[in-house]
Amino acid sequence: MEKTIGYAAPPQADRAYPHGTRHTPDMIADLSGRAYEYRRQVLRMVYARKSGHIGGAFSIAEILTALYFHHLRVDPGNPLWPDRDRLVFSKGHACAMLYTVLAHRGFFPVEELATFRCLNSRLQGHPEPAKTPGVEVAAGPLGHGVAIGAGMALGARLAGSRRNVYVILGDGELDAGLIWEGLLVAAKFGLSHLKIIIDYNGVQQTGPTSLVMPTEPIADKLAAFNWHVTEIHGHNMAEILDALDLVDEIHGRPAAIVARTTKGKGVSFMENAHEWHGAIPNDDQYRQAVEELREGARQWQA
Ligand SMILES: Cc1ncc(C[n+]2csc(CCOP(=O)(O)OP(=O)(O)O)c2C)c(N)n1
Numbered sequence: 001m002e003k004t005i006g007y008a009a010p011p012q013a014d015r016a017y018p019h020g021t022r023h024t025p026d027m028i029a030d031l032s033g034r035a036y037e038y039r040r041q042v043l044r045m046v047y048a049r050k051s052g053h054i055g056g057a058f059s060i061a062e063i064l065t066a067l068y069f070h071h072l073r074v075d076p077g078n079p080l081w082p083d084r085d086r087l088v089f090s091k092g093h094a095c096a097m098l099y100t101v102l103a104h105r106g107f108f109p110v111e112e113l114a115t116f117r118c119l120n121s122r123l124q125g126h127p128e129p130a131k132t133p134g135v136e137v138a139a140g141p142l143g144h145g146v147a148i149g150a151g152m153a154l155g156a157r158l159a160g161s162r163r164n165v166y167v168i169l170g171d172g173e174l175d176a177g178l179i180w181e182g183l184l185v186a187a188k189f190g191l192s193h194l195k196i197i198i199d200y201n202g203v204q205q206t207g208p209t210s211l212v213m214p215t216e217p218i219a220d221k222l223a224a225f226n227w228h229v230t231e232i233h234g235h236n237m238a239e240i241l242d243a244l245d246l247v248d249e250i251h252g253r254p255a256a257i258v259a260r261t262t263k264g265k266g267v268s269f270m271e272n273a274h275e276w277h278g279a280i281p282n283d284d285q286y287r288q289a290v291e292e293l294r295e296g297a298r299q300w301q302a
Contacts (some may be wrong), residue, residue: 013106017070023241027295031069033300035061038104039266040293042096045116047286051125052117056094056170056278059201059234059261064101066240076106079133083163086136086152090124090145091170091199093278099132101125107134143176144168147197150186151252153194164246164248167196172204175213180225186254187226194254195247199234201263203279224257234259266296 014034039058048051051091068074074083085232089098097114103110107121115121122184126140137148173179186194200218202209209215222229228250229281232239240259247255263277264270267289281289 010118012110013076014069019071021070023238024139027070028237029300033297034069035065035235035237036293036297036300037179038065038097038100038265040104040290040298041100041104041113043250043267043281043286043289043293045096045100045113047281048114049117049121050269050280052280053093053278054094054096054281055200055203055263055270055273055278056091056199057097058092058265058267058270059263060097060168061126061265062200062235062237063168063197063199063240063259063261064097065246066237066278068101068105070241071244072166074105074194076134082159083161085163086149086169086227088139088145088149088152088165089127089135090137090139090148090167091142091173092139094170095123095125095127095135095139098127099133102132102134105134116222117273118223119192125257127192142170142173143178144186145173146179146182146186148196149196150182150189150191153186153191156193157191161286163193165194167194169196169198169202170216171198171202171209171218174198174209174215174218174231175204183225183227188227188250191254192251195244195257196254197257197259199261200209200258201234201261203263203272203277205239206270206302207274217291219258222258226281226286228253229258231260234261236267252253267292 008144042057065165075081075083116123117125127135129135145167149165152165219229232243243257262271271278
């Protein structure tokens with residue numbers, strides 16, 4: 001028998017809106033403001049540990065917030081519920097944001113975020129499903145997400161389950177050849193359970209994607225691979241929520257959301273700067289970043 005999905009939030013969790021809730025202005029403002037609070041949490045974690053990846057964590061904040069607090073059918077009280085939707089976080093280096101969102105959704109205590117990247121912590125520098133509740137796949141070596149997601153989507157089909165598989169990729173990650181094999185396989189099998197979201201911030205570890213390995217026009221390439229493609233502004237909560245609803249209605253082939261984002265979003269000196277892929281703020285930079293992110297959250301308060 002199908003289990004009722006547990007939207008009753010665990011005591012510590014932030015409010016989740018049930019899948020299908022209307023996209024009201026209040027809800028959009030609430031989730032948008034939270035994305036800034038979650039960025040501040042990530043900043044605290046990386047600053048405290050002097051280790052981690054801020055730029056790519058900040059670019060995915062709104063998308064992960066939309067997924068975990070509105071779209072995904074998951075149950076923090078029963079993380080291995082067989083029919084849950086799966087989130088494959090392929091750009092694993094940016095997991096500080098994944099951990100933050102999972103903790104605030106109720107998968108594990110928010111206090112545990114303070115153990116990020118500590119020896120023997122459940123929150124390692126790259127995600128590990130055996131350790132961390134809510135993490136579905138191990139990631140770190142880039143390029144595996146689409147192939148893993150295709151396998152999971154085939155599995156859902158064979159099991160007769162309506163669960164969906166969402167894969168989050170970085171644009172630099174598209175340099176990996178295995179991604180393109182996964183795209184071919186998913187199209188071949190018409191995997192409509194599979195939805196990929198490309199966090200296209202245009203900047204990777206050592207410079208702009210357009211210089212390291214140009215991938216544009218990405219939408220045309222995906223369409224030529226027989227994927228349904230939607231392009232959105234990846235920090236606009238309303239556009240994200242609409243796109244997630246839209247891709248769920250695509251049948252007969254897999255669907256991609258190309259989200260145009262900004263690496264380091266929300267902190268002026270981090271935005272679009274590849275140095276902030278993995279740099280650690282000094283004390284002054286930390287204070288300025290905290291203030292800018294507070295201001296970012298404030299703009300969404302009534
Ligand atoms: C197979 C593999 N090659 C290289 C790396 C090193 N690496 C870590 S992050 C990164 C850049 C990723 O860029 P992108 O996917 O755009 O990530 P984002 O900007 O979203 O952080 C690279 C090359 C890796 N983790 N795995």
